[in-house]
Amino acid sequence: MLGSYRAELLKLRKRSAVWVLFGAGLVLSLIFGYLLPYLGYATGDDNPQTDGVPRAEILRGMLPERVIDNTIGGYPIFAGALALVLGAIVIGGEYTWGTLKTVLTQRPGRGTILGAQFLALATTVALWVVGIFAACALCSVGIAAAENGSTAWPSIGNLLQGLAGGWLVLMMWCLAGAALAVAFRNVALPIGLGVVWILGIETLLAGVVSSLLPGLKWLANALPGSNAGSLVFTVTDMASSDAPPGVRDAVSGGRALLTLIGYCAVFTALAVWTTRRRDIT
Amino acid sequence: MDALVEVSGLTKRYGDTLAVDGVDLTVLPGEVYGFLGPNGAGKTTTLRILTGLIAPTSGTVRVLGGRPGQADVLRRTGSMIESPAFYPYLSGLDNLRLLAEYAGVARQRIDEVLELVDLADRAKDRFSTYSLGMKQRLGVAAALLKDPELVILDEPTNGLDPAGMRDMRRLIRELGTDGRTVLLSSHLLGEVQQICDRVGIINSGRMVAEHNVDELRGEQELVVRANPKDQAQAILTRFGSVHQYDDTLRVKVTPDRAAEVNRVLVEAGIAVSELRSTERALEDVFFELTATEEKADVG
Numbered sequence: 001m002l003g004s005y006r007a008e009l010l011k012l013r014k015r016s017a018v019w020v021l022f023g024a025g026l027v028l029s030l031i032f033g034y035l036l037p038y039l040g041y042a043t044g045d046d047n048p049q050t051d052g053v054p055r056a057e058i059l060r061g062m063l064p065e066r067v068i069d070n071t072i073g074g075y076p077i078f079a080g081a082l083a084l085v086l087g088a089i090v091i092g093g094e095y096t097w098g099t100l101k102t103v104l105t106q107r108p109g110r111g112t113i114l115g116a117q118f119l120a121l122a123t124t125v126a127l128w129v130v131g132i133f134a135a136c137a138l139c140s141v142g143i144a145a146a147e148n149g150s151t152a153w154p155s156i157g158n159l160l161q162g163l164a165g166g167w168l169v170l171m172m173w174c175l176a177g178a179a180l181a182v183a184f185r186n187v188a189l190p191i192g193l194g195v196v197w198i199l200g201i202e203t204l205l206a207g208v209v210s211s212l213l214p215g216l217k218w219l220a221n222a223l224p225g226s227n228a229g230s231l232v233f234t235v236t237d238m239a240s241s242d243a244p245p246g247v248r249d250a251v252s253g254g255r256a257l258l259t260l261i262g263y264c265a266v267f268t269a270l271a272v273w274t275t276r277r278r279d280i281t
Numbered sequence: 282m283d284a285l286v287e288v289s290g291l292t293k294r295y296g297d298t299l300a301v302d303g304v305d306l307t308v309l310p311g312e313v314y315g316f317l318g319p320n321g322a323g324k325t326t327t328l329r330i331l332t333g334l335i336a337p338t339s340g341t342v343r344v345l346g347g348r349p350g351q352a353d354v355l356r357r358t359g360s361m362i363e364s365p366a367f368y369p370y371l372s373g374l375d376n377l378r379l380l381a382e383y384a385g386v387a388r389q390r391i392d393e394v395l396e397l398v399d400l401a402d403r404a405k406d407r408f409s410t411y412s413l414g415m416k417q418r419l420g421v422a423a424a425l426l427k428d429p430e431l432v433i434l435d436e437p438t439n440g441l442d443p444a445g446m447r448d449m450r451r452l453i454r455e456l457g458t459d460g461r462t463v464l465l466s467s468h469l470l471g472e473v474q475q476i477c478d479r480v481g482i483i484n485s486g487r488m489v490a491e492h493n494v495d496e497l498r499g500e501q502e503l504v505v506r507a508n509p510k511d512q513a514q515a516i517l518t519r520f521g522s523v524h525q526y527d528d529t530l531r532v533k534v535t536p537d538r539a540a541e542v543n544r545v546l547v548e549a550g551i552a553v554s555e556l557r558s559t560e561r562a563l564e565d566v567f568f569e570l571t572a573t574e575e576k577a578d579v580g
């Protein structure tokens with residue numbers, strides 16, 4: 001298992017697409033978390049119109065106190081989509097390149113290989129989260145220094161809880177991509193379907209349910225995106241008014257946590273079960 | 282001697298296609314076994330089953346005393362099934378490193394196998410930049426990485442140039458004399474004739490023959506072109522049975538008596554314009570066997 005894990009890490013580390021995805025996630029977080037708000041702050045005037053956010057409020061959003069909000073605020077939708085693409089290219093690539101047969105005839109069993117792949121993906125996602133956090137923390141420290149803002153940090157407990165929650169959200173989407181890749185033995189189709197689901201269908205569905213079919217609220221609240229948004233909402237303590245897209249309090253934090261863990265387990269089980277019993281041709 | 286590969290009554294069905302139909306196959310330790318058949322005969326399907334990639338529809342399969350796909354069996358088997366498949370963005374070397382990690386093989390073995398297939402100087406280039414023949418050689422290197430007892434190669438000379446083919450055949454022959462057991466598939470008759478000890482011929486999913494390569498060659502003959510032919514034929518019957526083939530005569534006699542045959546003909550005043558030995562090629566046997574099989578299918 002350890003050898004297989006090392007092999008999977010080597011594959012991930014040397015694959016440029018993995019770095020591109022990470023870079024995209026990082027740049028998105030920094031642009032929406034710091035660059036755009038800072039431009040707004042620097043150019044805004046002190047007495048904003050009614051629809052503007054007060055400058056002091058904008059600054060507070062960029063200080064170390066709120067670093068977790070900016071790190072994981074985009075995870076339910078944007079970074080989630082990138083994580084789904086990661087899962088799909090890593091697992092689907094084995095099918096499109098035909099490398100699955102090469103790997104499965106080495107020695108470890110199919111379950112072990114897939115387990116090692118998921119473990120390596122989990123490691124990669126954790127590194128993404130830490131990397132994005134480090135970049136956000138640097139920005140917030142810089143802004144606090146430049147603008148004489150407070151350099152108070154959230155408690156260690158809150159930091160860890162936020163990062164762990166963010167990791168779980170990304171991991172759930174990543175496993176969804178992996179499970180779809182196994183199902184379709186492909187890369188492009190799972191990416192297309194998954195991204196359309198994350199970016200469009202869930203939001204659409206939530207809107208339709210709340211306005212037309214309130215009786216189906218339980219269903220909308222069981223979907224992965226709602227739970228990802230709710231978990232991020234809970235661990236960041238955001239206000240509903242200034243939460244980024246996808247972050248909302250549909251269900252309680254505890255329930256969101258359990259649902260996401262459940263999704264991770266189901267996606268993993270489906271992928272392993274299918275891979276183990278299928279003919280590799 | 283216990284067989285390394287024992288297959289009996291093996292059947293594999295893909296939907297309506299019966300890819301393998303009741304194949305029996307035995308590979309003994311230390312031999313180079315050739316699995317010969319035309320396109321679509323079921324060679325790759327059988328080899329996939331032996332490496333545990335696909336499950337048989339019915340029949341029993343034992344490889345190295347275990348079930349195909351078992352960790353202990355895979356550890357002692359090296360294989361290349363169909364086209365070599367590697368990560369295109371990694372170098373040949375990194376691809377082998379990866380496989381070494383999965384299989385638990387020491388690093389220095391990588392250099393050995395790269396040397397063996399003559400790929401050491403291009404090992405650091407990305408796999409996607411390799412030519413067809415280089416990809417094939419990396420595939421064989423990967424199959425040998427585990428220093429396996431049983432080597433399963435599906436059309437190993439596919440895509441190689443003549444020199445590469447010659448080297449590959451020599452390498453496979455050496456694997457056999459090294460005490461390893463090799464099971465290879467091919468649709469090249471000459472190849473199997475050159476490197477295999479035994480050959481199984483498969484056609485439309487069925488084994489039509491299994492023989493020692495020597496046995497299959499059949500008896501040796503002398504080809505004689507002489508004038509006048511009738512007179513020559515009368516004299517040649519003294520050496521063995523004679524039959525006409527195109528405008529030559531074929532005599533069942535061992536080639537070491539060719540000089541004697543020549544002398545007798547010349548002394549009788551017959552002009553000999555050609556005299557050579559020939560053997561029934563595997564090719565003839567192959568087409569005979571696969572053709573009758575097809576007729577049987579039709580009838």
Ligand SMILES: Nc1ncnc2c1ncn2[C@@H]1O[C@H](COP(=O)(O)OP(=O)(O)OP(=O)(O)O)[C@@H](O)[C@H]1O
Nearest residue numbers: 281295298300319320321322323324325326327468
């Ligand atoms: N995945 C699959 N799905 C359906 N049919 C298949 C599949 N793989 C192989 N077949 C069929 O099984 C039969 C045997 O194919 P196989 O690949 O074993 O032949 P082969 O002897 O290796 O031929 P070749 O010399 O062309 O490599 C063919 O009729 C083929 O169409």
Ligand SMILES: [Mg+2]
Nearest residue numbers: 324325363435
């Ligand atoms: Mg084949």
